[in-house]
Amino acid sequence: KDFRNNVKPNWCPGCGDFSIQAAIQRAAASCGLEPDQLAVISGIGCSGRISGYIHAYGMHSIHGRALPIAQGVKLANRDLTVIASGGDGDGFAIGMGHTIHAIRRNINITYIVMDNQIYGLTKGQTSPRSAEGFVTKSTPEGSIESTLSPLELALSAGATFVAQSFSSDIKQLTALIEAGIKHEGFSIINVFSPCVTFNKVNTYEWFKDHIVNLDSFPEYDSSNRISAMTKLMETDGLVTGLIYQDNSRKSYENQISGFQDTPLAHQELQLTREQFDNLVAEFK
Ligand code: SF4
Numbered sequence: 001k002d003f004r005n006n007v008k009p010n011w012c013p014g015c016g017d018f019s020i021q022a023a024i025q026r027a028a029a030s031c032g033l034e035p036d037q038l039a040v041i042s043g044i045g046c047s048g049r050i051s052g053y054i055h056a057y058g059m060h061s062i063h064g065r066a067l068p069i070a071q072g073v074k075l076a077n078r079d080l081t082v083i084a085s086g087g088d089g090d091g092f093a094i095g096m097g098h099t100i101h102a103i104r105r106n107i108n109i110t111y112i113v114m115d116n117q118i119y120g121l122t123k124g125q126t127s128p129r130s131a132e133g134f135v136t137k138s139t140p141e142g143s144i145e146s147t148l149s150p151l152e153l154a155l156s157a158g159a160t161f162v163a164q165s166f167s168s169d170i171k172q173l174t175a176l177i178e179a180g181i182k183h184e185g186f187s188i189i190n191v192f193s194p195c196v197t198f199n200k201v202n203t204y205e206w207f208k209d210h211i212v213n214l215d216s217f218p219e220y221d222s223s224n225r226i227s228a229m230t231k232l233m234e235t236d237g238l239v240t241g242l243i244y245q246d247n248s249r250k251s252y253e254n255q256i257s258g259f260q261d262t263p264l265a266h267q268e269l270q271l272t273r274e275q276f277d278n279l280v281a282e283f284k
Helices: 017-030 048-051 067-077 087-096 096-105 151-157 168-183 204-210 225-235 274-284
Strands: 038-042 057-060 081-087 110-115 161-166 187-192 239-243
Touching: 017 048, 017 168, 038 048, 038 067, 048 081, 048 110, 048 225, 057 087, 067 081, 067 087, 067 096, 081 087, 081 168, 081 274, 087 096, 087 110, 087 151, 087 161, 096 151, 110 168, 151 161, 151 168, 151 187, 151 225, 161 168, 168 187, 225 239
Parallel strands: 038 057, 038 081, 081 110, 110 187, 161 187
Antiparallel strands: 161 239
């Protein structure tokens, strides 16, 4: 199973997004998937290009809207493994409404956020994940807004799988994506992915000095939501590993009656060709 294609990524050399692409490809192969069993739906931003770099179904969609489209794909064909991806601006600013509601819906999608704490594609503006005081072109005197804590929000919204990793730790990242794919329900994996061109503060070295890796704490209980929230708050959100998993809830699509049998995409069309063409014409 090879999820590589011939498209050469045009990310800057050293960008953290390369490792995330490789980790998705490795995790999909480890799960035994074939390329026609996987759909990767991305938003807009440097990170949004990722759907074009993976040999699978894919869509480079709309800013902040990767999740509605990914949910549509999953509901149309529940047999597909669906990965949504995008940056922190994409998912936690314009797309935050979708993120929260996809989490509480618990639809079976793996959402990978490529978090570089800045807007890279538009050449370096403050994002919701930028630290207070962060100086960019849009905040020349330093950001005066507080930093968003997306995983604390995810836990509050009823998330059933919450993880975080670092693009330098491809072994952990691959294992977490594999676990997220296998999880029945919505999995959110936030990945620290340094922007080497525009973010000169949150560098690879900075993360190595600040990250607390749960893999070094075998006694940590990832089934305890209070521990998960506490760990996030104690570490100022800089904890990596599987932070929380709840296997007790069924996924959204597994609770819709009649939905389990045949995916919509495989059902017979209950229209004549003429009726179908007329319907399509109405939406043109
Ligand atoms: Fe990566 Fe930043 Fe370059 Fe975008 S601008 S490709 S995020 S290093």
